Amino acid sequence: MAQILMDNDGVLKARGCISNLDHIPMLCGISDVPGKQIKIECCQTSFCNNATFPFIIPSGMTDGNYGTGRVILIYVVPILVVVAVAGLVVLLLRRSYNRRIRQYAAAVAASAITPNYYRDELRVTAAGDSTLREIFNDSITSGSGSGLPLLIQRTLAKQIWLAEVIGKGRYGEVWCGVWQGEKVAVKIFFSRDEASWARETEIYSTVLLRHENILGFYGSDMTSRGSCTQLWLVTHYHPRGSLYDHLNAHTLDHTELITIALSTINGLLHLHTEIFGTQGKPAIAHRDIKSKNILVKLNGACVIADFGLAVMHTQKTGEINISNNPRVGTKRYMSPEVLNEMMNMSVFESFRKVDIYALGLVLWEVCRRCVSNGLVDEYTPPFHDVVPNDPSFDDMKKVVCVDQYRPMIPNRWTSDPVLTGMSKIIRECWHQNPNVRLTALRVKKSLMKLAQEESKNKLDLEY
Template sequence: MCVYTRSGKGRYGEVWLGEWGGESVAIKIFTSQDEDSWAREGEVYGTYMLHHDNIAKFIACDKRPLNLGFELWMVMEYHHNGSLLDFLLIHSLTAYQAQRFVYSIASGLHYLHVDIQTGAQIKPGIAHRDLKSKNILVKSDHSCCISDFGLAVRHVGATGHVDISSINPRQGTKRYMAPEILDGSINYTKFDSYKMVDMYCFGLIIWEVARRTSNRAEEYQLPYFQHVSHDPSMDDMRKVVCTDSIRPTIASWWSEDEVNLVCAQIEMMIIT
């Protein structure tokens, strides 16, 4: 494998562009402090039947020696458009692109959430727990795929047990946290609770897409940009989302655009 360009930096480490077998690949390099997230993501990708056009393709993972320690590598399919956040920052969308983005994310999320049984083999339901525009990749055909499963939980259908890492207490990105996480009312023993959290995040992502759609597209902004700083605290988000019951603003002009009107209707059903 040849590694030659750093292409980004995330919460858990760096992402490099490399080459493997003549093909470009993305190499996520985790620090040793984030071994739990690296291991969890590897476990999730090892789940039976976790292959779908709208889920990022896993290639390999490895623990590599470095000086007196080690690096944790995860090799993934490379998508030159980057994340949905990156794409929305510099591109406004046509109605067709917006529909394709939202539909493909919904398709990937639905496949993650459902239990599937084929003979004796079972694909458990999986909830992402950190869904956001930065963790969605834009493919060359302008469909999307969901990535970054370091916080994911799996559903053991036969027992109803939720398989969650007990050594990684992170609960996702504060800006995207659902009200029931912020106010502590979530039932952590029920898998449906985690699916509902993912759906709330999906509603916020629809809002991000809708703002950048049509010839009246607005400047890209993160959800709740008018109400909190770039790096809000849990208390900041709890006040806005739970105490003040604020939700992202639906622009008046969306009602004049068929695609954005549909997006707004879906989003409001999800996040209210």
């Protein structure tokens, strides 16, 4: 049995069917529903009511209380508001995206970077108006380790645009990249050198490692390109490059010489020093100090980099944490006790003495490029006159251990007070006997005294 619902004015409200036959007499016999301004009419032919479902129209639906305007206000307006808000959000997101793209393009143009290496999955994601340095500084609180939070580190490879290769070595390559609109250095290790990548990540993540003369660290990530696994280490970018590059291209005055020497020993002293407390830092020995592992900042100061061979030590436990890394240090900078295999590996102080020996050679390289009385020497690596360009272990052992040879100190240094003072420090750093070598703190004090004397001499000359 079909039924049709109409109001008192004969206006059709709904159609439907009566499924229960027992309800037919009760519903079809009522011409008016008390309290409801509708009436029900029934028909028996097929589809006579167009097969719609019935509903009861509340009293007052047609008396103005629930008129057309109110129905629109209750049901239609909220839908329109939601649609409008959604459209506005999409528009704002689109504008923000376009603004970030324009900022990135401007940053690339300002940095004179021509991207010649691009991966489809790499994108730069801006973080509001914050600069990369602000993000880095804000993410590290007192007592924290170095680098960004691990969650951010694990997505670094997808946010960095690699632009150009700025260095190559046995470990892999160093790229200049752009992240958050700023330049960063990306050291990409070969998969076979995973131990060095893991060790550097571990050292850079050490609590309280951050220091103005230690290379700043953002994070590390593991990604893939094609079928090759890439191990990334993301650090601060220093356009002047390594100290080795800087010395090859520039000569130095006394101020620049002392700045390089003091900043380098400051970084090494921070590494060698153990900081006690619940948020302390273990003592760290670098084990591969050389001019190529020291970077020059724009202000002329230096930072120490490359911790793939570093060793950690904590006095409380007495443990010496040596990574399981097959890589060895640079032979040209190896100390006598390392070359003749007489080093006591169970005493951490032995590792500090190895660093000081190599530091002496680096200071010699720096002093040669200092102009004195109008004279300066061409850049040459230590032992250039007695060993090949890529010396073997045996080559260095004969020169350093058997012959006990050290790089020549030029005669012109004796007429320059700064270079004379530096030569004394250098000789005590590379002494054959490790126990005679200076500590990092002693080297720093000697250099500070030399700097004070140089400043005093400058003032005397001015007046």
